[in-house]
């Protein structure tokens with residue numbers, strides 16, 4: 001494949017922003033793509049794909065480049081060049097791996113790159129490109145399953161949409177994208193994966209609120225809450241509202257939803273999305289103190305706790321997370337999860353239900369938190385059911401969800 005210097009330079013720039021300035025990969029790619037109006041769809045795809053692939057395979061590519069720490073621009077050119085050499089073999093693509101004779105690639109020795117690449121494949125944490133501590137914790141908590149889940153987490157995620165039944169129907173949304181392009185997701189009503197990768201957010205149908213982009217595993221969570229029209233629902237860690245909007249569709253605008261979060265800007269975005277989605281029964285509330293939670297004691301039929309977590313289950317979509325995550329963060333976030341579960345649960349009415357959910361495959365953030373809660377609260381709560389999606393088996397992101405019921409006693 002012919003390489004264009006301007007596109008490689010843009011990829012180098014994006015990677016420097018991600019790894020040197022610690023900026024979020026999706027935001028960086030969005031901003032770099034906006035910086036040159038002359039780039040066509042293929043140019044944009046080159047920059048976005050190469051940036052994401054290199055972030056995903058960062059440890060492996062650095063190893064093949066013989067660079068332990070990328071610190072200056074020359075290192076990043078070397079890394080992008082190295083990726084062009086190993087990419088065809090690594091992603092099983094039918095393209096050549098011949099580098100142009102650019103001065104920026106002068107320091108790259110193709111034979112050494114291939115030799116180091118082959119050597120790297122023998123060590124899982126380098127071959128699958130994860131920091132040592134994540135590989136250790138995955139192995140510790142998941143055992144043999146870690147191998148297959150980790151490999152699946154390094155594949156590109158499908159583009160999945162959810163039909164917003166408040167404004168549209170599956171038939172109409174399939175007509176928007178073309179029947180040949182849409183594949184129903186078995187077991188997930190209103191979910192379709194699109195065969196053709198495209199920017200669906202520019203489409204008129206999206207602006208009209210006919211559909212949302214949402215992973216199929218994520219689409220299992222709102223229905224798991226056993227929501228019926230007319231109920232009161234609190235979504236206590238609503239963020240920008242991916243699941244709030246789904247709950248709203250299940251409520252059919254009957255009943256009420258209160259979306260809460262500790263970050264105001266996310267609730268602002270949620271209100272914007274709710275407007276587009278035709279949601280009429282939503283209130284939002286910024287959590288500024290625990291007293292607010294006390295004031296809402298026993299007020300809701302259903303509660304969703306989609307708690308903050310490591311995000312290890314969604315690495316396909318956010319591969320930069322694995323380089324930014326630190327063991328101290330994980331330790332702290334488990335305490336936050338426990339605090340949310342043990343205090344926010346008081347908002348559920350007797351006889352009501354709640355879902356505790358994470359986008360992590362680690363039991364220490366998921367099953368074990370629920371087990372601890374049930375032990376501490378055995379007089380007041382019972383487990384109705386638990387479900388886990390598997391990235392390798394289902395092809396969905398890695399979610400955990402537990403449905404619990406508050407007893408009357």
Ligand SMILES: C[S@@+](CC[C@H](N)C(=O)[O-])C[C@H]1O[C@@H](n2cnc3c(N)ncnc32)[C@H](O)[C@@H]1O
Pocket residue numbers: 236237238239240241242243244260261262263266287306307308309336340
């Ligand atoms: C996994 S994200 C939620 C994603 C969201 N439910 C969705 O589907 O798009 C977790 C959210 O919890 C929020 N959060 C963190 N600590 C919190 C706390 N103590 N109480 C409530 N929300 C909190 C974060 O700001 C973040 O938006």
